[in-house]
Amino acid sequence: MSEATFEPPRRGAWRARVARRTAGSLVVNAVIALFALFPILWGLSTSLKPKDEIVAYPPRLLPSAVTFEHYMRVFNDSVGHYILNSTIVTAAAIVLTLAAGALGGYALARFQFRGRGMAMVFIVGVMSIPIASLLVPTYSTLSVLGLLNTRTGLVLLYTAYQLPIVIWTLYGYFLSLPVELEQAARIDGYSSSRVLWRIVLPLSKPGLVAAALFVAVFSWNDFVVAVTMTSSESVRTLPVAIYNYLGFYGREWGPLLAASIISIIPIVAGFLFLQRYFVSGLTGGGTKG
Amino acid sequence: MRASDARSAYLMFLPVLIIEAALVVAPLIISGWYSLYNVRYFKIRGFVGFDNYWHILTSSSVLNSLFVTAIFSFGALIFTFTLGFALALWLQKDTATNVAMRAIVLIPYMIAMLVGSMLLKWIYARESGLSPMIFGAFGFGDVSILADPQLAMGGLVFNAMWRDSAFAMILLLAGLKSVPVQIFAAARVDGASRLYIFWRIVMPLLRIPILITVIRLLIHFINTLTFPLVLTGGGPANSTETLVLYMFRRGFQDSVLGEANALAILIFVGNMVFVAMLLLIFRKAQRL
Numbered sequence: 001m002s003e004a005t006f007e008p009p010r011r012g013a014w015r016a017r018v019a020r021r022t023a024g025s026l027v028v029n030a031v032i033a034l035f036a037l038f039p040i041l042w043g044l045s046t047s048l049k050p051k052d053e054i055v056a057y058p059p060r061l062l063p064s065a066v067t068f069e070h071y072m073r074v075f076n077d078s079v080g081h082y083i084l085n086s087t088i089v090t091a092a093a094i095v096l097t098l099a100a101g102a103l104g105g106y107a108l109a110r111f112q113f114r115g116r117g118m119a120m121v122f123i124v125g126v127m128s129i130p131i132a133s134l135l136v137p138t139y140s141t142l143s144v145l146g147l148l149n150t151r152t153g154l155v156l157l158y159t160a161y162q163l164p165i166v167i168w169t170l171y172g173y174f175l176s177l178p179v180e181l182e183q184a185a186r187i188d189g190y191s192s193s194r195v196l197w198r199i200v201l202p203l204s205k206p207g208l209v210a211a212a213l214f215v216a217v218f219s220w221n222d223f224v225v226a227v228t229m230t231s232s233e234s235v236r237t238l239p240v241a242i243y244n245y246l247g248f249y250g251r252e253w254g255p256l257l258a259a260s261i262i263s264i265i266p267i268v269a270g271f272l273f274l275q276r277y278f279v280s281g282l283t284g285g286g287t288k289g
Numbered sequence: 290m291r292a293s294d295a296r297s298a299y300l301m302f303l304p305v306l307i308i309e310a311a312l313v314v315a316p317l318i319i320s321g322w323y324s325l326y327n328v329r330y331f332k333i334r335g336f337v338g339f340d341n342y343w344h345i346l347t348s349s350s351v352l353n354s355l356f357v358t359a360i361f362s363f364g365a366l367i368f369t370f371t372l373g374f375a376l377a378l379w380l381q382k383d384t385a386t387n388v389a390m391r392a393i394v395l396i397p398y399m400i401a402m403l404v405g406s407m408l409l410k411w412i413y414a415r416e417s418g419l420s421p422m423i424f425g426a427f428g429f430g431d432v433s434i435l436a437d438p439q440l441a442m443g444g445l446v447f448n449a450m451w452r453d454s455a456f457a458m459i460l461l462l463a464g465l466k467s468v469p470v471q472i473f474a475a476a477r478v479d480g481a482s483r484l485y486i487f488w489r490i491v492m493p494l495l496r497i498p499i500l501i502t503v504i505r506l507l508i509h510f511i512n513t514l515t516f517p518l519v520l521t522g523g524g525p526a527n528s529t530e531t532l533v534l535y536m537f538r539r540g541f542q543d544s545v546l547g548e549a550n551a552l553a554i555l556i557f558v559g560n561m562v563f564v565a566m567l568l569l570i571f572r573k574a575q576r577l
Contacts, residue, residue, distance in 0.1 A: 141311075141322070
């Protein structure tokens with residue numbers, strides 16, 4: 001590339017080089033996509049194969065005939081109940097985190113009060129504590145509070161873990177809104193809670209959506225917290241159920257992978273539609289692990 | 290600033306404070322307290338002072354898991370960072386193709402960690418037929434990846450790379466965005482080679498984003514429980530039992546909660562060292 005060409009190359013040669021380059025980058029992109037997606041597609045293919053085809057050697061890339069027997073089987077083994085649990089916990093965590101996060105973020109963005117700087121450091125500090133080092137202590141705490149093995153306990157923990165990033169996101173968003181609107185409303189006699197509810201929140205929809213998505217992905221995907229804090233079947237969430245299927249079905253990979261694919265579907269669908277909200281949040285916040 | 294304003298600000302911040310105090314700060318305090326007692330199956334059996342800590346620091350299992358954690362973290366860091374950096378450079382320009390490719394690469398990072406490890410466990414499993422086919426082609430025949438200590442560690446590292454290089458890519462892309470494109474163009478016009486541009490221009494300008502990415506990846510890998518728990522359960526012969534997994538087992542399988550809490554406190558303090566480094570870098574970066 002660096003050798004200088006003093007006479008302009010012929011048109012044909014130029015075209016050929018462009019074509020070679022496009023083909024080359026197409027190949028590289030295909031390899032990258034295959035690397036990222038192969039495990040998922042292979043799992044999907046396996047989950048649709050008839051039982052005896054799953055362990056056939058040499059392995060078949062695609063099922064000879066698509067079957068939903070493994071999906072039927074996990075639904076018979078109450079996967080529906082676990083999906084429901086995951087949905088309830090996720091929805092409750094979103095509501096609670098956004099409510100507390102909007103109030104806290106607004107206080108930080110628009111009010112000067114003693115201890116504000118400390119509150120910011122506290123938020124960043126909590127954001128950087130890795131959950132693993134909290135597991136054992138949290139287990140003891142929940143047992144003291146009587147919240148072990150309850151959905152409420154999970155909701156409260158997810159809220160505590162996601163609040164810092166939600167406050168951070170909303171704080172940034174509130175700062176970007178023009179303050180004059182709020183001042184005008186204050187002059188008209190609105191209380192600060194009414195300003196937040198009637199003026200600020202309706203203007204902050206993109207920020208709220210981004211924040212809700214973090215909480216949703218975290219709560220729907222969480223395995224480590226749920227597997228330590230819950231044990232009974234009635235409160236079990238989907239990831240914990242998949243982990244338990246590993247022992248339950250033993251070496252039967254069909255139902256195991258069917259349950260895994262079920263867990264992925266809402267995440268992949270939501271992510272592809274709402275991608276821009278995710279990426280902005282991944283880089284923000286800086287220290288969250 | 291009216292007094293009522295400050296009061297409403299405190300009221301607004303109160304729910305946050307209560308939740309974090311009860312579920313993040315209180316556990317750490319309780320943990321510090323429990324760590325000084327002999328706690329088995331929820332029953333506090335007596336004050337033991339620093340015995341739990343002494344026991345941990347002299348235990349050969351802890352020493353082994355520290356070693357395993359170090360190998361896994363550095364192995365995962367090197368591969369994840371390198372691939373993430375390559376992806377960031379390759380997908381740097383905001384063309385439609387690159388935006389779509391970034392979304393594809395991010396999918397393994399978005400799905401549940403547990404599910405990702407489950408999918409890879411199926412690929413590693415001998416019954417799936419993939420590993421015998423691939424290893425067979427190299428003449429190794431019948432190898433079971435997760436049953437061999439070294440291959441099992443490789444399997445863990447691959448899981449980390451597959452899932453988290455997209456995370457590294459996103460962090461580094463944000464760093465690359467802050468480098469003015471004209472610099473590259475000017476260097477190219479001056480006849481600099483691609484390698485020269487990479488080592489002498491990109492790397493120095495990206496010093497801070499690179500440091501941040503490395504530390505955040507390290508914190509993440511040191512604290513990862515899901516990969517070893519799902520893929521190997523710590524085996525074969527404890528060769529993949531990381532520190533966090535060892536703590537998890539002591540606490541929740543052996544129910545030796547006093548010792549597990551002491552271990553949790555030590556892991557927490559270790560993490561805080563990395564977090565402090567991160568905060569220092571941020572402050573330094575803001576002053577530049």
